[in-house]
Structures are given as C-alpha cells and as structure tokens.
Amino acid sequence: MNIHTYEKLWLVGAMLLIVGFIATVTYGAVGVGVTMIDDSEETIDPTQLDEDERFSEPRVEQVGENEYDVYVVARQFMFQPDPIEVPAGSDVTFYVTSADVIHSFSVAGTNVNTMVIPGEVSTMTVEFDEPGEYGIVCNEYCGSGHHAMEAMLIVQPEDEFELEEGEN
Amino acid sequence: MASETSKRELGHDDFDPIGTLALIALYFLLLVFLWLFMYFVEFLGNEPTVVGLI
Amino acid sequence: MSAYIDDFPEEAAVIRAAFWSSFVALAIGAFFGLIQTLHRTDIVRIFDSTDYYTILTAHGVFMVITFTIFFLVGVFTWAVTTSLDRGVESLRFTWSWYLLMSLGTVFTAIPILAGFVDSIDMSADVLFTFYAPLQAHPLFYIGLTMFVIGTWLAGADWFRSWWAWKSENPSERIPLPTFMVLTTMIMWYIATLGIAVSILAFLLPWSLGLVETVNPLLTRTLFWYFGHPVVYFWLMPAYLMWYTLLPKFAGGRLFSDPLARVVFVLFLLLSTPVGIHHQYLDPGISEGFKFIAMTNTMFLLLPSLLTAFTVVASIEHGARQRGGEGYFAWLGALPWREPAFTGMALAGLMFAAGGFSGMINAGMNINYLIHNTLWVPGHFHLTVGTAVALTFMAGAYWLMPQVTGKPLASKPIALFQTVLWFVGMTFMSNAMHRAGLLGIPRRTAEPQYEGFEFQAAVGSVAELDAQVAIGGTLLFVSAVLFLWNMLITSFNRPTETLPSNVIPEPLSGSDDSPAVLDNLKLWTLIAIVLVVLAYSLPLASIVDRGGLFGPGGDAFPVRLSPTLVAQLLVDTVQEGLR
Ligand code: HEM
Ligand SMILES: [Cu+2]
Ligand SMILES: [Cu+2]
Numbered sequence: 136m137n138i139h140t141y142e143k144l145w146l147v148g149a150m151l152l153i154v155g156f157i158a159t160v161t162y163g164a165v166g167v168g169v170t171m172i173d174d175s176e177e178t179i180d181p182t183q184l185d186e187d188e189r190f191s192e193p194r195v196e197q198v199g200e201n202e203y204d205v206y207v208v209a210r211q212f213m214f215q216p217d218p219i220e221v222p223a224g225s226d227v228t229f230y231v232t233s234a235d236v237i238h239s240f241s242v243a244g245t246n247v248n249t250m251v252i253p254g255e256v257s258t259m260t261v262e263f264d265e266p267g268e269y270g271i272v273c274n275e276y277c278g279s280g281h282h283a284m285e286a287m288l289i290v291q292p293e294d295e296f297e298l299e300e301g302e303n
Numbered sequence: 304m305a306s307e308t309s310k311r312e313l314g315h316d317d318f319d320p321i322g323t324l325a326l327i328a329l330y331f332l333l334l335v336f337l338w339l340f341m342y343f344v345e346f347l348g349n350e351p352t353v354v355g356l357i
Numbered sequence: 358m359s360a361y362i363d364d365f366p367e368e369a370a371v372i373r374a375a376f377w378s379s380f381v382a383l384a385i386g387a388f389f390g391l392i393q394t395l396h397r398t399d400i401v402r403i404f405d406s407t408d409y410y411t412i413l414t415a416h417g418v419f420m421v422i423t424f425t426i427f428f429l430v431g432v433f434t435w436a437v438t439t440s441l442d443r444g445v446e447s448l449r450f451t452w453s454w455y456l457l458m459s460l461g462t463v464f465t466a467i468p469i470l471a472g473f474v475d476s477i478d479m480s481a482d483v484l485f486t487f488y489a490p491l492q493a494h495p496l497f498y499i500g501l502t503m504f505v506i507g508t509w510l511a512g513a514d515w516f517r518s519w520w521a522w523k524s525e526n527p528s529e530r531i532p533l534p535t536f537m538v539l540t541t542m543i544m545w546y547i548a549t550l551g552i553a554v555s556i557l558a559f560l561l562p563w564s565l566g567l568v569e570t571v572n573p574l575l576t577r578t579l580f581w582y583f584g585h586p587v588v589y590f591w592l593m594p595a596y597l598m599w600y601t602l603l604p605k606f607a608g609g610r611l612f613s614d615p616l617a618r619v620v621f622v623l624f625l626l627l628s629t630p631v632g633i634h635h636q637y638l639d640p641g642i643s644e645g646f647k648f649i650a651m652t653n654t655m656f657l658l659l660p661s662l663l664t665a666f667t668v669v670a671s672i673e674h675g676a677r678q679r680g681g682e683g684y685f686a687w688l689g690a691l692p693w694r695e696p697a698f699t700g701m702a703l704a705g706l707m708f709a710a711g712g713f714s715g716m717i718n719a720g721m722n723i724n725y726l727i728h729n730t731l732w733v734p735g736h737f738h739l740t741v742g743t744a745v746a747l748t749f750m751a752g753a754y755w756l757m758p759q760v761t762g763k764p765l766a767s768k769p770i771a772l773f774q775t776v777l778w779f780v781g782m783t784f785m786s787n788a789m790h791r792a793g794l795l796g797i798p799r800r801t802a803e804p805q806y807e808g809f810e811f812q813a814a815v816g817s818v819a820e821l822d823a824q825v826a827i828g829g830t831l832l833f834v835s836a837v838l839f840l841w842n843m844l845i846t847s848f849n850r851p852t853e854t855l856p857s858n859v860i861p862e863p864l865s866g867s868d869d870s871p872a873v874l875d876n877l878k879l880w881t882l883i884a885i886v887l888v889v890l891a892y893s894l895p896l897a898s899i900v901d902r903g904g905l906f907g908p909g910g911d912a913f914p915v916r917l918s919p920t921l922v923a924q925l926l927v928d929t930v931q932e933g934l935r
Contacts, residue, residue, distance in 0.1 A: 136615045136871055141324040142666055148331050149662040153655045155335070159342050160651060160721045167347065168354045169722040171637060171644040178641070178902050180909035211913070236913050237488050237573060239638075239729055243796035243811060246352040246725040250638045252574050253490060254908040257640035259353040270809030274729040274798035276484055278491070278913060279407035282803040313678055315864040320612065320670035325684045327666055330709060337713055345794060346723045353725060 172249045176230070176256035184208060184234050197298055201225045209251045210234040212280035214271060218287035221263060222296035228260045239275040242288055250275060266292045360855040361435065361759040368438050369760040371451050375431035376753065376760070378459060380843055382423035383746075387836035389416040394785070394829025398822035399804050409802035410482045411472035417485030418469060421591065421741060422504065423462050428749045429594040430458070430511050433538045435756060436597055437515045439858055440532035441522045451514055458507030464500025468493060480914070484800065486584070487560070489576045492912040495564040498556050505549050512542035530867040531875050533614055534601050534860065540621040541593040543881050544586055544628050547888060551582030551632075563912065572907030574641045575899050581632035582892060589628040591741045595748040596620075599668045599701060601860045602752060606698040607691055609675025611863035612667050615870035620667070622874060623660040626884050630891030631657055637724040641902060646895045651721040653891065658719075661712060668705065674864065696768060700751025700775035704744050707782060711739030714790060729800075732793025735786045743782050750839050751775055755856075757846050764852045766845035770838055777835040785828025788821045 138146075163169045184190040189206045193215040196204045203225055208215045210233065221227050231240045233253040240257065241248040249257040251273075273284035362369040389412045395401040396409060404412065434451070438444055445451045468481040471494075481493035515538050519531065531539070559571045559579075604611045611617065633650035636642055673687060681687030692698050714736040717723055727733065754771050758764055765771060793799075795811045795818070804822055805811065811818050873879070 136869055137865065138613070138616065139320065139670075141320055142613070142616070142663075142670075144324065145327055145666045146663070148327075149659055152331070152334060152662070153658055156338065156655050156658075156716060156720060157652055159338070160723070163342070163347070163722040164648075167352075169352055169725070170354060171647050171722065172353070172640050173644045173647075174641050174898065174902065176640065178908040182909050182911065235911070236490050237577070241729070241796065241798070242351075243809065244349070245796070246346065246349050248638060248725045248728050249353075250636075250640065250729075252577070252640055253910045254572065254903050255574055255640040261351045261353055263351055268809070270806055270811075272796070272798055272801075272806060274801070275488075276410060276413075276491075276800040279410060279482065281410070282406055282801045283807075285806045285808055287808050311678055311680070313674060318674055318677060318864065320666075320673050322673045322676070322681075322684055322687050323666060323670040326669060330665070334713060334716070338716065341717050342720070342723055346726045349726055 172257050172259060176258055178254050179232060179256060181234050181253035189230060190232055195219060195221060195298060203227045205229045207231040207240060208234055209238040209240055209273065211236065211278050212284040214286035218289050220289045220291055222293050223263055223266045223290050224293050226260055226262050228258060231257045236277045237275050238273045238277045241272050241274045243270040243272055245269060263290045266290050359857055360762055361439065361858040362762040365438050365444050367448050368434060368444055371455055372431040372434050372760045374455055375427050376757065379424050379427035379431065380840055382419040382427065383836060384840055386416050386419040386424055387833050391829055391833040394826050397802055397804060398826045400826045406802035408473065410484065413800060414482055414484050415469050418465060421485060425591045425741065425745060426508060432594045432597065432752065433515060436534035437518050437538050440534040440860065441518055443518060443522055445514055446517045446521055454507045454510035454514060457510065458504050461500045461504030461507055464496050464503060468497045486580060489560060489571045489573045490910055490912050492564055495561060498561040498564060502556055505553065508545065512545065515539065515542060533617060533867065534597060536618060537593065537597045537621050539877060540625045541590065543877065544625045545590050547884055548583050548586035548629050551579045555579035568906060570906050570909055572903045572905060574639065574903060578636065578896065578899055581635040584635060585632040586628040588741065589624050591745045593624065595745045596664060598748055598752045599705060602755065603668060603701045604671035604675060605861050606695055607672040607675025608679045609671055610861045612670040612674060613865045614863040614867045615865065616663060616667050618870050618874040620660040620663050622880050625880050626887060627653060627657040630887045633895060634719055637721055638728050641899060642895060647721060649891065651719065654719040658716065665709065694772065696771035696775050697751045697755040699772060701748050703775060703779040704747035704751065707739050707779065708744035711736055711744060715740065727793050729798060730793035731789045731797045731799050734799050735789030735793055738782060738786050747775060747778050753843065757843060758855050759858055761847060762851045762855065763846055763849035766842050766849060771842055774835050774838040777831055781828045781831030781835055784824045785832060788824035788828065792821045
C-alpha cells in the first residue's frame with residue numbers, strides 16, 4: 136500500500152492534534168483540577184425524597200469554616216431551594232437530585248452544569264470568590280413547562296451573609 | 304477516462320496534491336488556534352468551574 | 358454507457374420510493390424547523406410554548422430518522438447494484454423492507470402528531486432521544502422498532518447481493534462502494550443492538566404497563582450506545598458520495614482506494630465504543646469511564662481527518678486535469694456551476710467547521726461550557742444538518758435523473774439552492790454557537806427567562822436571535838426550492854442524454870490495498886471486542902448501582918395504564934348495571 140508523502144505528513148499532523156487535545160484535557164483535569172460529575176453517591180428512590188435526610192428539606196448548610204453544602208431538588212418545573220444563597224469566598228458543594236424526570240442544573244454563563252437524573256445524585260464543588268447573581272436553568276427537556284424551570288443563585292458579600300434557620 | 308472538460312490526463316505518478324497540502328496546513332493552524340482559544344479563554348475564563356473536593 | 362434506470366429499471370423504482378419518503382420527511386421537518394426558529398426567538402408564534410416540544414420531537418425524528426435513513430437506503434441500493442453490476446436478488450424482499458420502514462415511520466408519526474390534538478389521549482412528546490422516565494405512547498416505540506428492523510433487512514439485502522456476486526467472482530476485491538456499504542451496515546448492526554435492548558427489554562414493556570419502572574440512567578446509556586454510531590450512519594452515505602461521486606464531478610479520480618478502505622474500517626471499529634462522551638455530565642458514571650470514552654473519541658477524529666485529505670486531493674486532481682495551477686488558484690478551475698459539485702463542496706467545507714465544534718464537544722471537561730446549550734444544535738446543523746443534508750440534496754441533483762431517466766428541472770435554481778443553504782446555515786449555526794457560549798439552553802421555547810437575562814459580551818442576544826431567525830428562514834426557502842426542483846423533475850419528459858452511471862477508477866486502485874482490509878469477519882470481531890471492552894464495565898456498574906429496573910420512580914406524563922383502563926371500564930359497566 137503506497138501512501139503519498141504529503142498524506143503521511145498529514146497523518147502525523149492529525150495524530151499531533153489528537154494527542155494535543157487529549158493532553159489539554161488531561162491538563163485541565165490534573166493541572167487546573169476540573170473534576171467530572173461522577174458516581175460517588177449512592178442511588179436514591181426519587182419517589183421517596185421526603186424520607187431522605189438530605190433532600191426532604193432542600194437547603195444550604197454550613198459544614199466548615201468556609202464550606203457549604205447545598206441540597207437541591209429539581210422537579211417539574213422548579214428548583215428547591217430558590218433562591219440559593221451562599222457567601223463569597225466559600226467552597227460550595229452541590230448535591231442535586233430529581234424527584235421526577237431528567238433535568239439539568241446549570242448556572243447560566245458559568246461552567247457549573249450537570250445533568251440531574253432521577254435515582255442518581257450529582258455532586259460538584261465550586262469555589263465562589265466574588266459576590267454576584269446568577270440565573271439557574273434546566274437545560275434538559277423535562278416536559279411542557281421546561282422553559283419555565285429556573286431559579287436564582289445569589290453569592291452574597293461575605294459580611295452580609297447570614298444563614299437563615301429553616302431556609303427553604 | 305478523461306471527461307469532456309478535461310484538458311490533460313494526470314496519472315498517479317504525475318500528480319502531487321500540493322494544493323491539498325496547503326489547504327490542510329491552513330486548517331491545521333486554524334484548529335490549533337481555535338482549540339487553544341476555546342479551551343484557555345472561553346472555557347477556563349468562564350469561572351466558576353467545578354473543582355474537586357479539596 | 359447508460360443511465361442507472363436503463364440498467365436497473367426495477368431497482369430504480371425502489372430508490373425513487375425511498376428518496377420520496379425521505380423528501381416528504383424533509384418537507385415536514387423543514388416546516389417545523391422554520392416554526393421553531395421563529396418561535397424560540399419570539400418573532401412569530403403560531404403555537405403555544407407548551408406545544409413547542411411536540412414540534413421539536415417531530416423535527417428531530419423526521420429529520421434524523423426518516424429523512425436521513427430513507428435517503429441512505431436509496432443511495433446504498435444504488436451503490437451496491439452499480440458497483441457489483443447486478444440487480445438485487447429478490448425485488449419482493451427489497452420492497453418488503455421498504456414497506457416495513459414506511460409503516461414504522463407512520464406508526465411513529467401518529468402518536469407524535471397526535472400530541473397536537475388535545476382530545477386524543479395519545480402523545481410522544483419525548484424528543485428524538487426519548488429519555489425515560491418521559492414516556493411515549495407504545496405505538497412510538499413499536500414504530501421505531503419496525504423501522505430499525507426494516508433497515509436490518511435492507512442490510513441483509515445488500516449482503517445477499519455481495520455473497521451472490523462473490524460466488525461468481527471469487528478472486529476479486531470487494532468493489533469500493535459495496536465495501537463502504539457493508540462496513541457501514543456491520544457498524545449499524547452492532548450499534549442498533551443498544552436501542553433494540555433499550556426498547557424491547559425496557560421501554561416498550563414499560564409503556565404497555567408490563568413493568569412498573571425502568572432505570573433512567575441505563576436506558577439513557579443504551580440510547581447513547583446507539584446515539585453516537587448513528588451519527589456516523591448518517592454521515593457514511595455522504596462520505597460514500599464524497600469518495601465516489603465528488604471526484605467524478607470535479608473531473609478527477611479518487612486519490613486512494615486503500616485509504617478509503619482504511620477509513621471505513623476505522624469507522625466500523627471506533628464509532629460505537631465512544632457513546633459515553635454524550636454523558637460527560639451524567640451522575641452515576643465514573644470519571645475514569647468518561648476519560649476512556651474521551652480518548653477513544655479523539656482517535657475517532659482520525660478517519661475524518663484522513664477523509665478531508667483524500668477527498669480534497671481527489672478534487673484537486675480534477676482541477677489539475679481541468680488545467681488548474683498554483684497553490685490555491687486551482688480552486689478556480691473547479692466546476693462551480695454544477696449544483697451537484699458545489700453543493701457537496703460547500704457541505705464538505707461546513708463539515709470542516711462542524712468538525713471543530715465537535716472537537717470541543719468531545720473535550721470532556723470543556724463540555725461543562727457547552728453541554729446542552731444552543732452550541733450543540735449549532736454543531737449538528739453543520740454536521741448532519743449540512744454535511745449530510747446538503748450532500749444528499751446535491752447528490753439528488755445527479756441521482757434523481759439517474760433513477761427517473763428525466764433531466765433535472767432547473768440547474769440554476771439548484772445551484773442557487775445549495776448556496777442559499779450554505780448562507781442560511783452560516784447565519785443560523787454561527788449564532789447558535791455564540792448563544793450557546795452565553796449559556797442559552799437548547800430545546801427551549803423561550804428566548805429569555807423571568808428572573809434574569811442572558812448577556813452577550815459582544816453584540817446582543819437580540820442580534821443573535823435575529824440571525825437564528827434569518828438563517829432558519831433562508832434554510833426553509835432553500836428546502837422548498839430543492840423539493841420543488843425534485844417534484845418538477847419527476848414530471849419532466851424522459852431524455853436519452855443523461856450522463857452515464859459510472860464511477861471512475863481510483864488513482865491508486867484496489868490492487869494496492871492489502872487484502873486483509875477486505876476481511877470483514879476480522880473487523881467485525883475486533884469491533885465487537887472493542888465494544889465489550891468499552892461498555893461492559895460501565896453497564897455493569899450502572900446496573901449494580903441502580904438495578905435493571907432502577908431505584909423506583911413514575912412515568913411522565915402519568916397516563917392511564919392498560920390495567921387501569923380495564924379497571925375503569927369494569928367500574929363503569931358495573932355502575933351502569935346498578
Ligand atoms: C429548514 C432547515 C432547518 C431549520 C430552520 C432548523 C431549525 C432548528 C432549530 C431552531 C432547532 C433547535 C431547537 C431547540 O433546541 O430549541 C433544531 C433542532 C434540531 N434539528 Fe434542525 N433545522 C433545520 C434542518 C435540520 C436538518 C436538515 C436536520 C438533520 C438532518 C436537523 C436536525 C435537527 C435535530 C436533530 C434537532 C434537535 C432536536 C432535539 O433537540 O430534540 N435540522 N432545528
Ligand atoms: Cu427542564
Ligand atoms: Cu457522539
């Protein structure tokens with residue numbers, strides 16, 4: 136089989152591209168520390184969220200000095216809690232599950248984005264350095280009211296933040 | 304097998320696809336540039352991003 | 358030297374039927390596409406936003422199932438019969454798979470379209486991905502199954518032709534177009550196993566009320582097991598035409614037969630073990646499996662990058678034979694007035710752009726940026742929506758006369774149509790990509806939300822919406838012009854002066870291809886091993902975590918199950934008797 140010299144050159148170029156892409160992605164994972172949504176949580180019965188210690192009361196919870204856990208339930212066609220309020224300068228871990236169909240939990244204009252699958256819990260940790268307000272949307276079709284499924288994420292200035300009791 | 308429009312017939316050995324090489328080299332450069340731009344500017348600049356539990 | 362219809366009048370009839378099924382789907386799909394673009398940009402609204410998803414389901418299913426695959430079976434039948442130079446083994450068999458596919462389409466379409474009529478208690482507003490626990494009427498799943506079985510039989514038809522041909526030509530190489538068809542079909546058999554299991558073992562019994570629950574992550578994973586290779590199933594007939602017809606239109610010959618075979622073998626091997634790249638953001642799948650899918654996917658770029666070289670070199674060969682000179686000036690020597698050539702060349706150009714946005718999609722962590730945003734439809738309207746669709750339309754300008762014996766109604770309009778598609782898609786797709794980067798979601802009826810607004814860094818969201826709407830409208834006009842041309846062609850007077858149906862010999866021919874490339878059994882075996890390696894652990898882990906039928910949950914929309922309906926009937930009757 137004879138391959139033209141130019142085509143061999145291109146073959147080398149193509150392999151360089153492929154290896155370069157894989158290297159960049161690996162750098163993002165190892166160097167920058169971007170982690171993927173994974174299978175670290177147990178499965179859960181979506182019809183029994185009321186019984187679940189974490190999701191019966193969707194909420195923001197302080198778990199360390201600058202660390203917060205947020206338990207979010209996505210359901211047709213809303214997110215709970217709404218708004219989600221966290222302080223700037225904190226590490227926030229989101230635990231998101233669905234009470235019914237597949238949704239997403241996507242903070243518009245950022246890289247915070249996960250699918251939400253009934254029976255599974257998505258977890259992701261995010262550092263919020265600056266105060267700000269973000270819209271949260273569901274970007275997976277979930278039924279006829281899908282376009283109305285939204286919430287707000289408010290990152291408060293550190294000194295103004297107060298965790299309300301029984302916040303919902 | 305030359306069609307009506309063809310002015311000359313080029314066999315395998317008298318044809319070097321130099322134009323193709325030129326085009327594809329441009330494409331290669333474009334891909335490298337756009338990839339770097341998308342990854343390092345659009346993506347990594349679009350904070351906050353999901354990071355591991357530290 | 359004669360047109361296809363002169364040699365194979367009966368096969369030509371089947372191909373015509375397949376093409377027309379495809380074109381009808383294109384007509385419906387393009388109409389819904391227009392409605393979507395105008396609706397989601399809030400420019401013209403005919404339907405409620407709640408009906409948007411019925412329209413989107415129809416657009417998705419008609420475009421990527423019916424339009425593409427009916428055209429594919431037509432092209433593949435043409436390619437096999439032409440390159441083996443023999444008709445199908447049994448016309449009855451050929452017509453029967455065509456009919457099964459058609460019936461399947463109708464069955465699928467009924468519950469989708471019934472979604473528009475509130476008084477009919479039937480719907481399939483599940484989009485073409487039908488993720489459980491969204492549930493469609495059983496007829497939707499039954500129709501899809503019939504359609505897929507139809508394609509299996511079509512594949513069997515082409516294999517039969519090849520076996521018959523081989524017994525008469527034992528020492529010859531598989532002709533290249535037939536080789537492409539066979540490798541594509543092997544890939545398709547492996548790929549469709551995923552939805553066959555998903556539908557037959559889970560979704561259909563569930564929609565019939567035979568099982569209570571399904572595991573949404575499992576059925577979703579099975580969908581994407583099929584969902585990635587299906588994109589290559591759409592693409593392969595376009596590649597087949599780029600490798601066989603496009604060099605001929607350009608006035609040249611295919612640059613290399615061996616590399617074309619290598620490319621198709623690579624697609625067979627690598628198309629399937631990558632589907633998890635659609636699930637980078639799914640919970641319940643470990644990061645390791647996602648990383649493996651990412652590396653496999655990146656290597657799957659190789660056959661497409663090789664294709665770019667081989668196809669462009671074949672075109673360049675044409676240009677040089679036509680007297681083209683220089684590094685770039687030869688491009689001017691190409692037959693840009695030929696709609697079949699120009700359409701395919703523009704389709705290939707858009708594929709180069711779509712290839713780039715696909716590389717971004719494939720990049721695992723960068724997927725956070727664009728996953729399920731408008732970027733994604735922006736991407737696949739370049740690939741399936743142009744590289745495939747425009748190549749099919751351009752191919753039809755040459756193939757329709759071949760299978761009807763009638764000359765194309767209007768060449769200038771055909772040329773204009775291909776350019777218009779290119780321009781419309783440039784607007785629509787570019788704006789969609791940019792909107793996606795702002796986080797604007799796909800599959801959404803509204804351009805903005807109530808609590809906040811999407812902000813554009815450059816330009817404005819309104820400007821992007823306008824581009825989507827203008828682009829979509831141009832695309833719709835282009836589709837109408839294409840369909841009109843096909844229709845008038847069908848009513849044209851037959852002519853004796855059609856170009857003959859021959860595929861020129863490659864520059865570097867099949868004698869130069871190592872014989873092992875034609876060893877289909879070997880490649881099939883390796884393909885299966887790769888799929889088992891890529892999928893057994895992820896699937897085992899998903900089943901182990903959530904169970905075959907999932908950790909529980911209801912179906913949506915909640916509908917009356919057959920047992921409930923029976924109970925209701927009994928109750929009413931008893932009530933009446935009292
Ligand atoms: C007349 C030309 C077309 C127009 C105006 C058009 C318009 C659109 C628009 C605006 C969307 C996005 C809807 C959304 O996410 O909210 C869409 C989705 C889609 N289009 Fe097209 N399109 C056209 C042609 C095509 C073609 C030729 C194909 C494939 C062969 C195609 C396949 C799809 C698919 C698969 C989706 C996604 C459906 C889903 O998300 O479930 N379209 N189209
Ligand atoms: Cu939704
Ligand atoms: Cu894919």
